Amino acid sequence: xxxxxxxxxxxxxxxxxxxxxxxxxxxxxxxxxxxxxxxxxxxxxxxxxxxxxxxxxxxxxxxxxxxxxxxxxxxxxxxxxxxxxxxxxxxxxxxxxxxxxxxxxxxxxxxxxxx
Amino acid sequence: xxxxxxxxxxxxxxxxxxxxxxxxxxxxxxxxxxxxxxxxxxxxxxxxxxxxxxxxxxxxxxxxxxxxxxxxxxxxxxxxxxxxxxxxxxxxxxxxxxxxxxxxxxxxxx
Numbered sequence: 001x002x003x004x005x006x007x008x009x010x011x012x013x014x015x016x017x018x019x020x021x022x023x024x025x026x027x028x029x030x031x032x033x034x035x036x037x038x039x040x041x042x043x044x045x046x047x048x049x050x051x052x053x054x055x056x057x058x059x060x061x062x063x064x065x066x067x068x069x070x071x072x073x074x075x076x077x078x079x080x081x082x083x084x085x086x087x088x089x090x091x092x093x094x095x096x097x098x099x100x101x102x103x104x105x106x107x108x109x110x111x112x113x114x115x
Numbered sequence: 116x117x118x119x120x121x122x123x124x125x126x127x128x129x130x131x132x133x134x135x136x137x138x139x140x141x142x143x144x145x146x147x148x149x150x151x152x153x154x155x156x157x158x159x160x161x162x163x164x165x166x167x168x169x170x171x172x173x174x175x176x177x178x179x180x181x182x183x184x185x186x187x188x189x190x191x192x193x194x195x196x197x198x199x200x201x202x203x204x205x206x207x208x209x210x211x212x213x214x215x216x217x218x219x220x221x222x223x224x225x
Contacts, residue, residue, distance in 0.1 A: 004157070033213060043203065043215035091157055093213075103148060104205075104213055106157030 002026060006092050006107035013082050013114050021077045021110045023092030033104060034067055034077045035091040043091065046077065082114045121204050121216025128194055129224050136219040137188040138204035147180050147187035148205040152218070158203055162189070194223050 005024040013019045025032050033048040047067045064080045073094075079086055089111050093104040121138045128134055138147070146165055150158035162173050164180035164187060171178055177190045187206070191198055204216040 006157075035215065043218075045212070045214060048212065093157075095213075102146075103160050103163050105160070106150075108155070108157045 004092060004094055004105050004107035006090075006110050008110060009108065011110055011112045013112065015084060015114050016081055019079050019082055019112065021079075021090050021092075021112070023075045023077070023094075023107055025073045025075065025092065025094035026096075026105060027073050029073070029094035029096050029105075031095045031104075032067075032069065032075050033093045033095075034065075034075070035093065036086075037089040037091055037109070046090075049075070079112075082112075084114050087112060087114045119204055119206060119214055119216040121219055123219055124217065125220040125222070127222045127224065130194060130196060132194055134191040134194055134198070134221060135188060136202060136204075137186060138206070138216045139186040140206065140208070141185070142208050143184040144187075144206035144208055145184075146207045147178070148213075149176075149178050149187070149189045150203045150205060152201045152203060154200075158205075161202075191221075194221075196223050196225055199223050 007022045034046040035043040036046055037043045046065050049069050066078050067075050069075045089109040091106055091109045093106045095102045095104040119138050119140050148163050149161045151161050152158040161176055162171050162178040164171055164178055167180055167184045168182050169180040175192045180187055201218040201220050203218045205213055207213050
């Protein structure tokens with residue numbers, strides 16, 4: 001399809017383990033975001049990157065979260081030393097223009113459960 | 116980072132009623148977006164607003180970009196059961212740094 005695709009849809013991880021979540025964005029889209037969504041707290045931006053993967057900007061909550069962009073339309077969110085509080089839905093979104101804000105299109109999310 | 120304050124947190128309405136929700140920010144936003152999220156799915160864009168004062172409709176949905184550029188509202192007229200879901204506002208306080216509100220959970224009773 002032509003939309004944003006995330007995998008896996010569901011992930012269970014033991015506390016302390018590292019996890020990697022994948023996002024395949026829309027071809028041609030330049031900016032890619034990762035959000036964490038928790039019930040009642042809405043969505044929190046974790047990181048976003050523009051076309052230059054080297055300019056990944058890490059946001060909250062801490063350095064345990066990082067994103068890599070091995071290809072322009074692929075991003076991997078890595079969570080190191082998972083904690084129970086990391087249990088959430090992780091959403092990936094991409095948007096077209098690097099020069100200004102445009103609509104972002106979202107994947108279906110990966111639901112992570114840390115046990 | 117800049118927070119978006121979205122209200123109300125939840126709404127329970129009868130089918131056929133109109134709905135209004137809003138978002139405010141402490142800083143100026145360049146773009147306001149409204150999304151709807153169904154259970155198990157990612158947010159889907161409903162309306163995008165780019166200019167202060169802009170009023171845009173999408174079927175029964177109407178959204179406005181506030182004159183101060185610090186707020187936006189979304190109205191849904193004549194609600195139907197499939198309007199159930201979580202509605203999120205989002206915006207750009209600066210280029211490529213989109214932020215979300217916490218969402219408004221809408222329940223429509225037939």
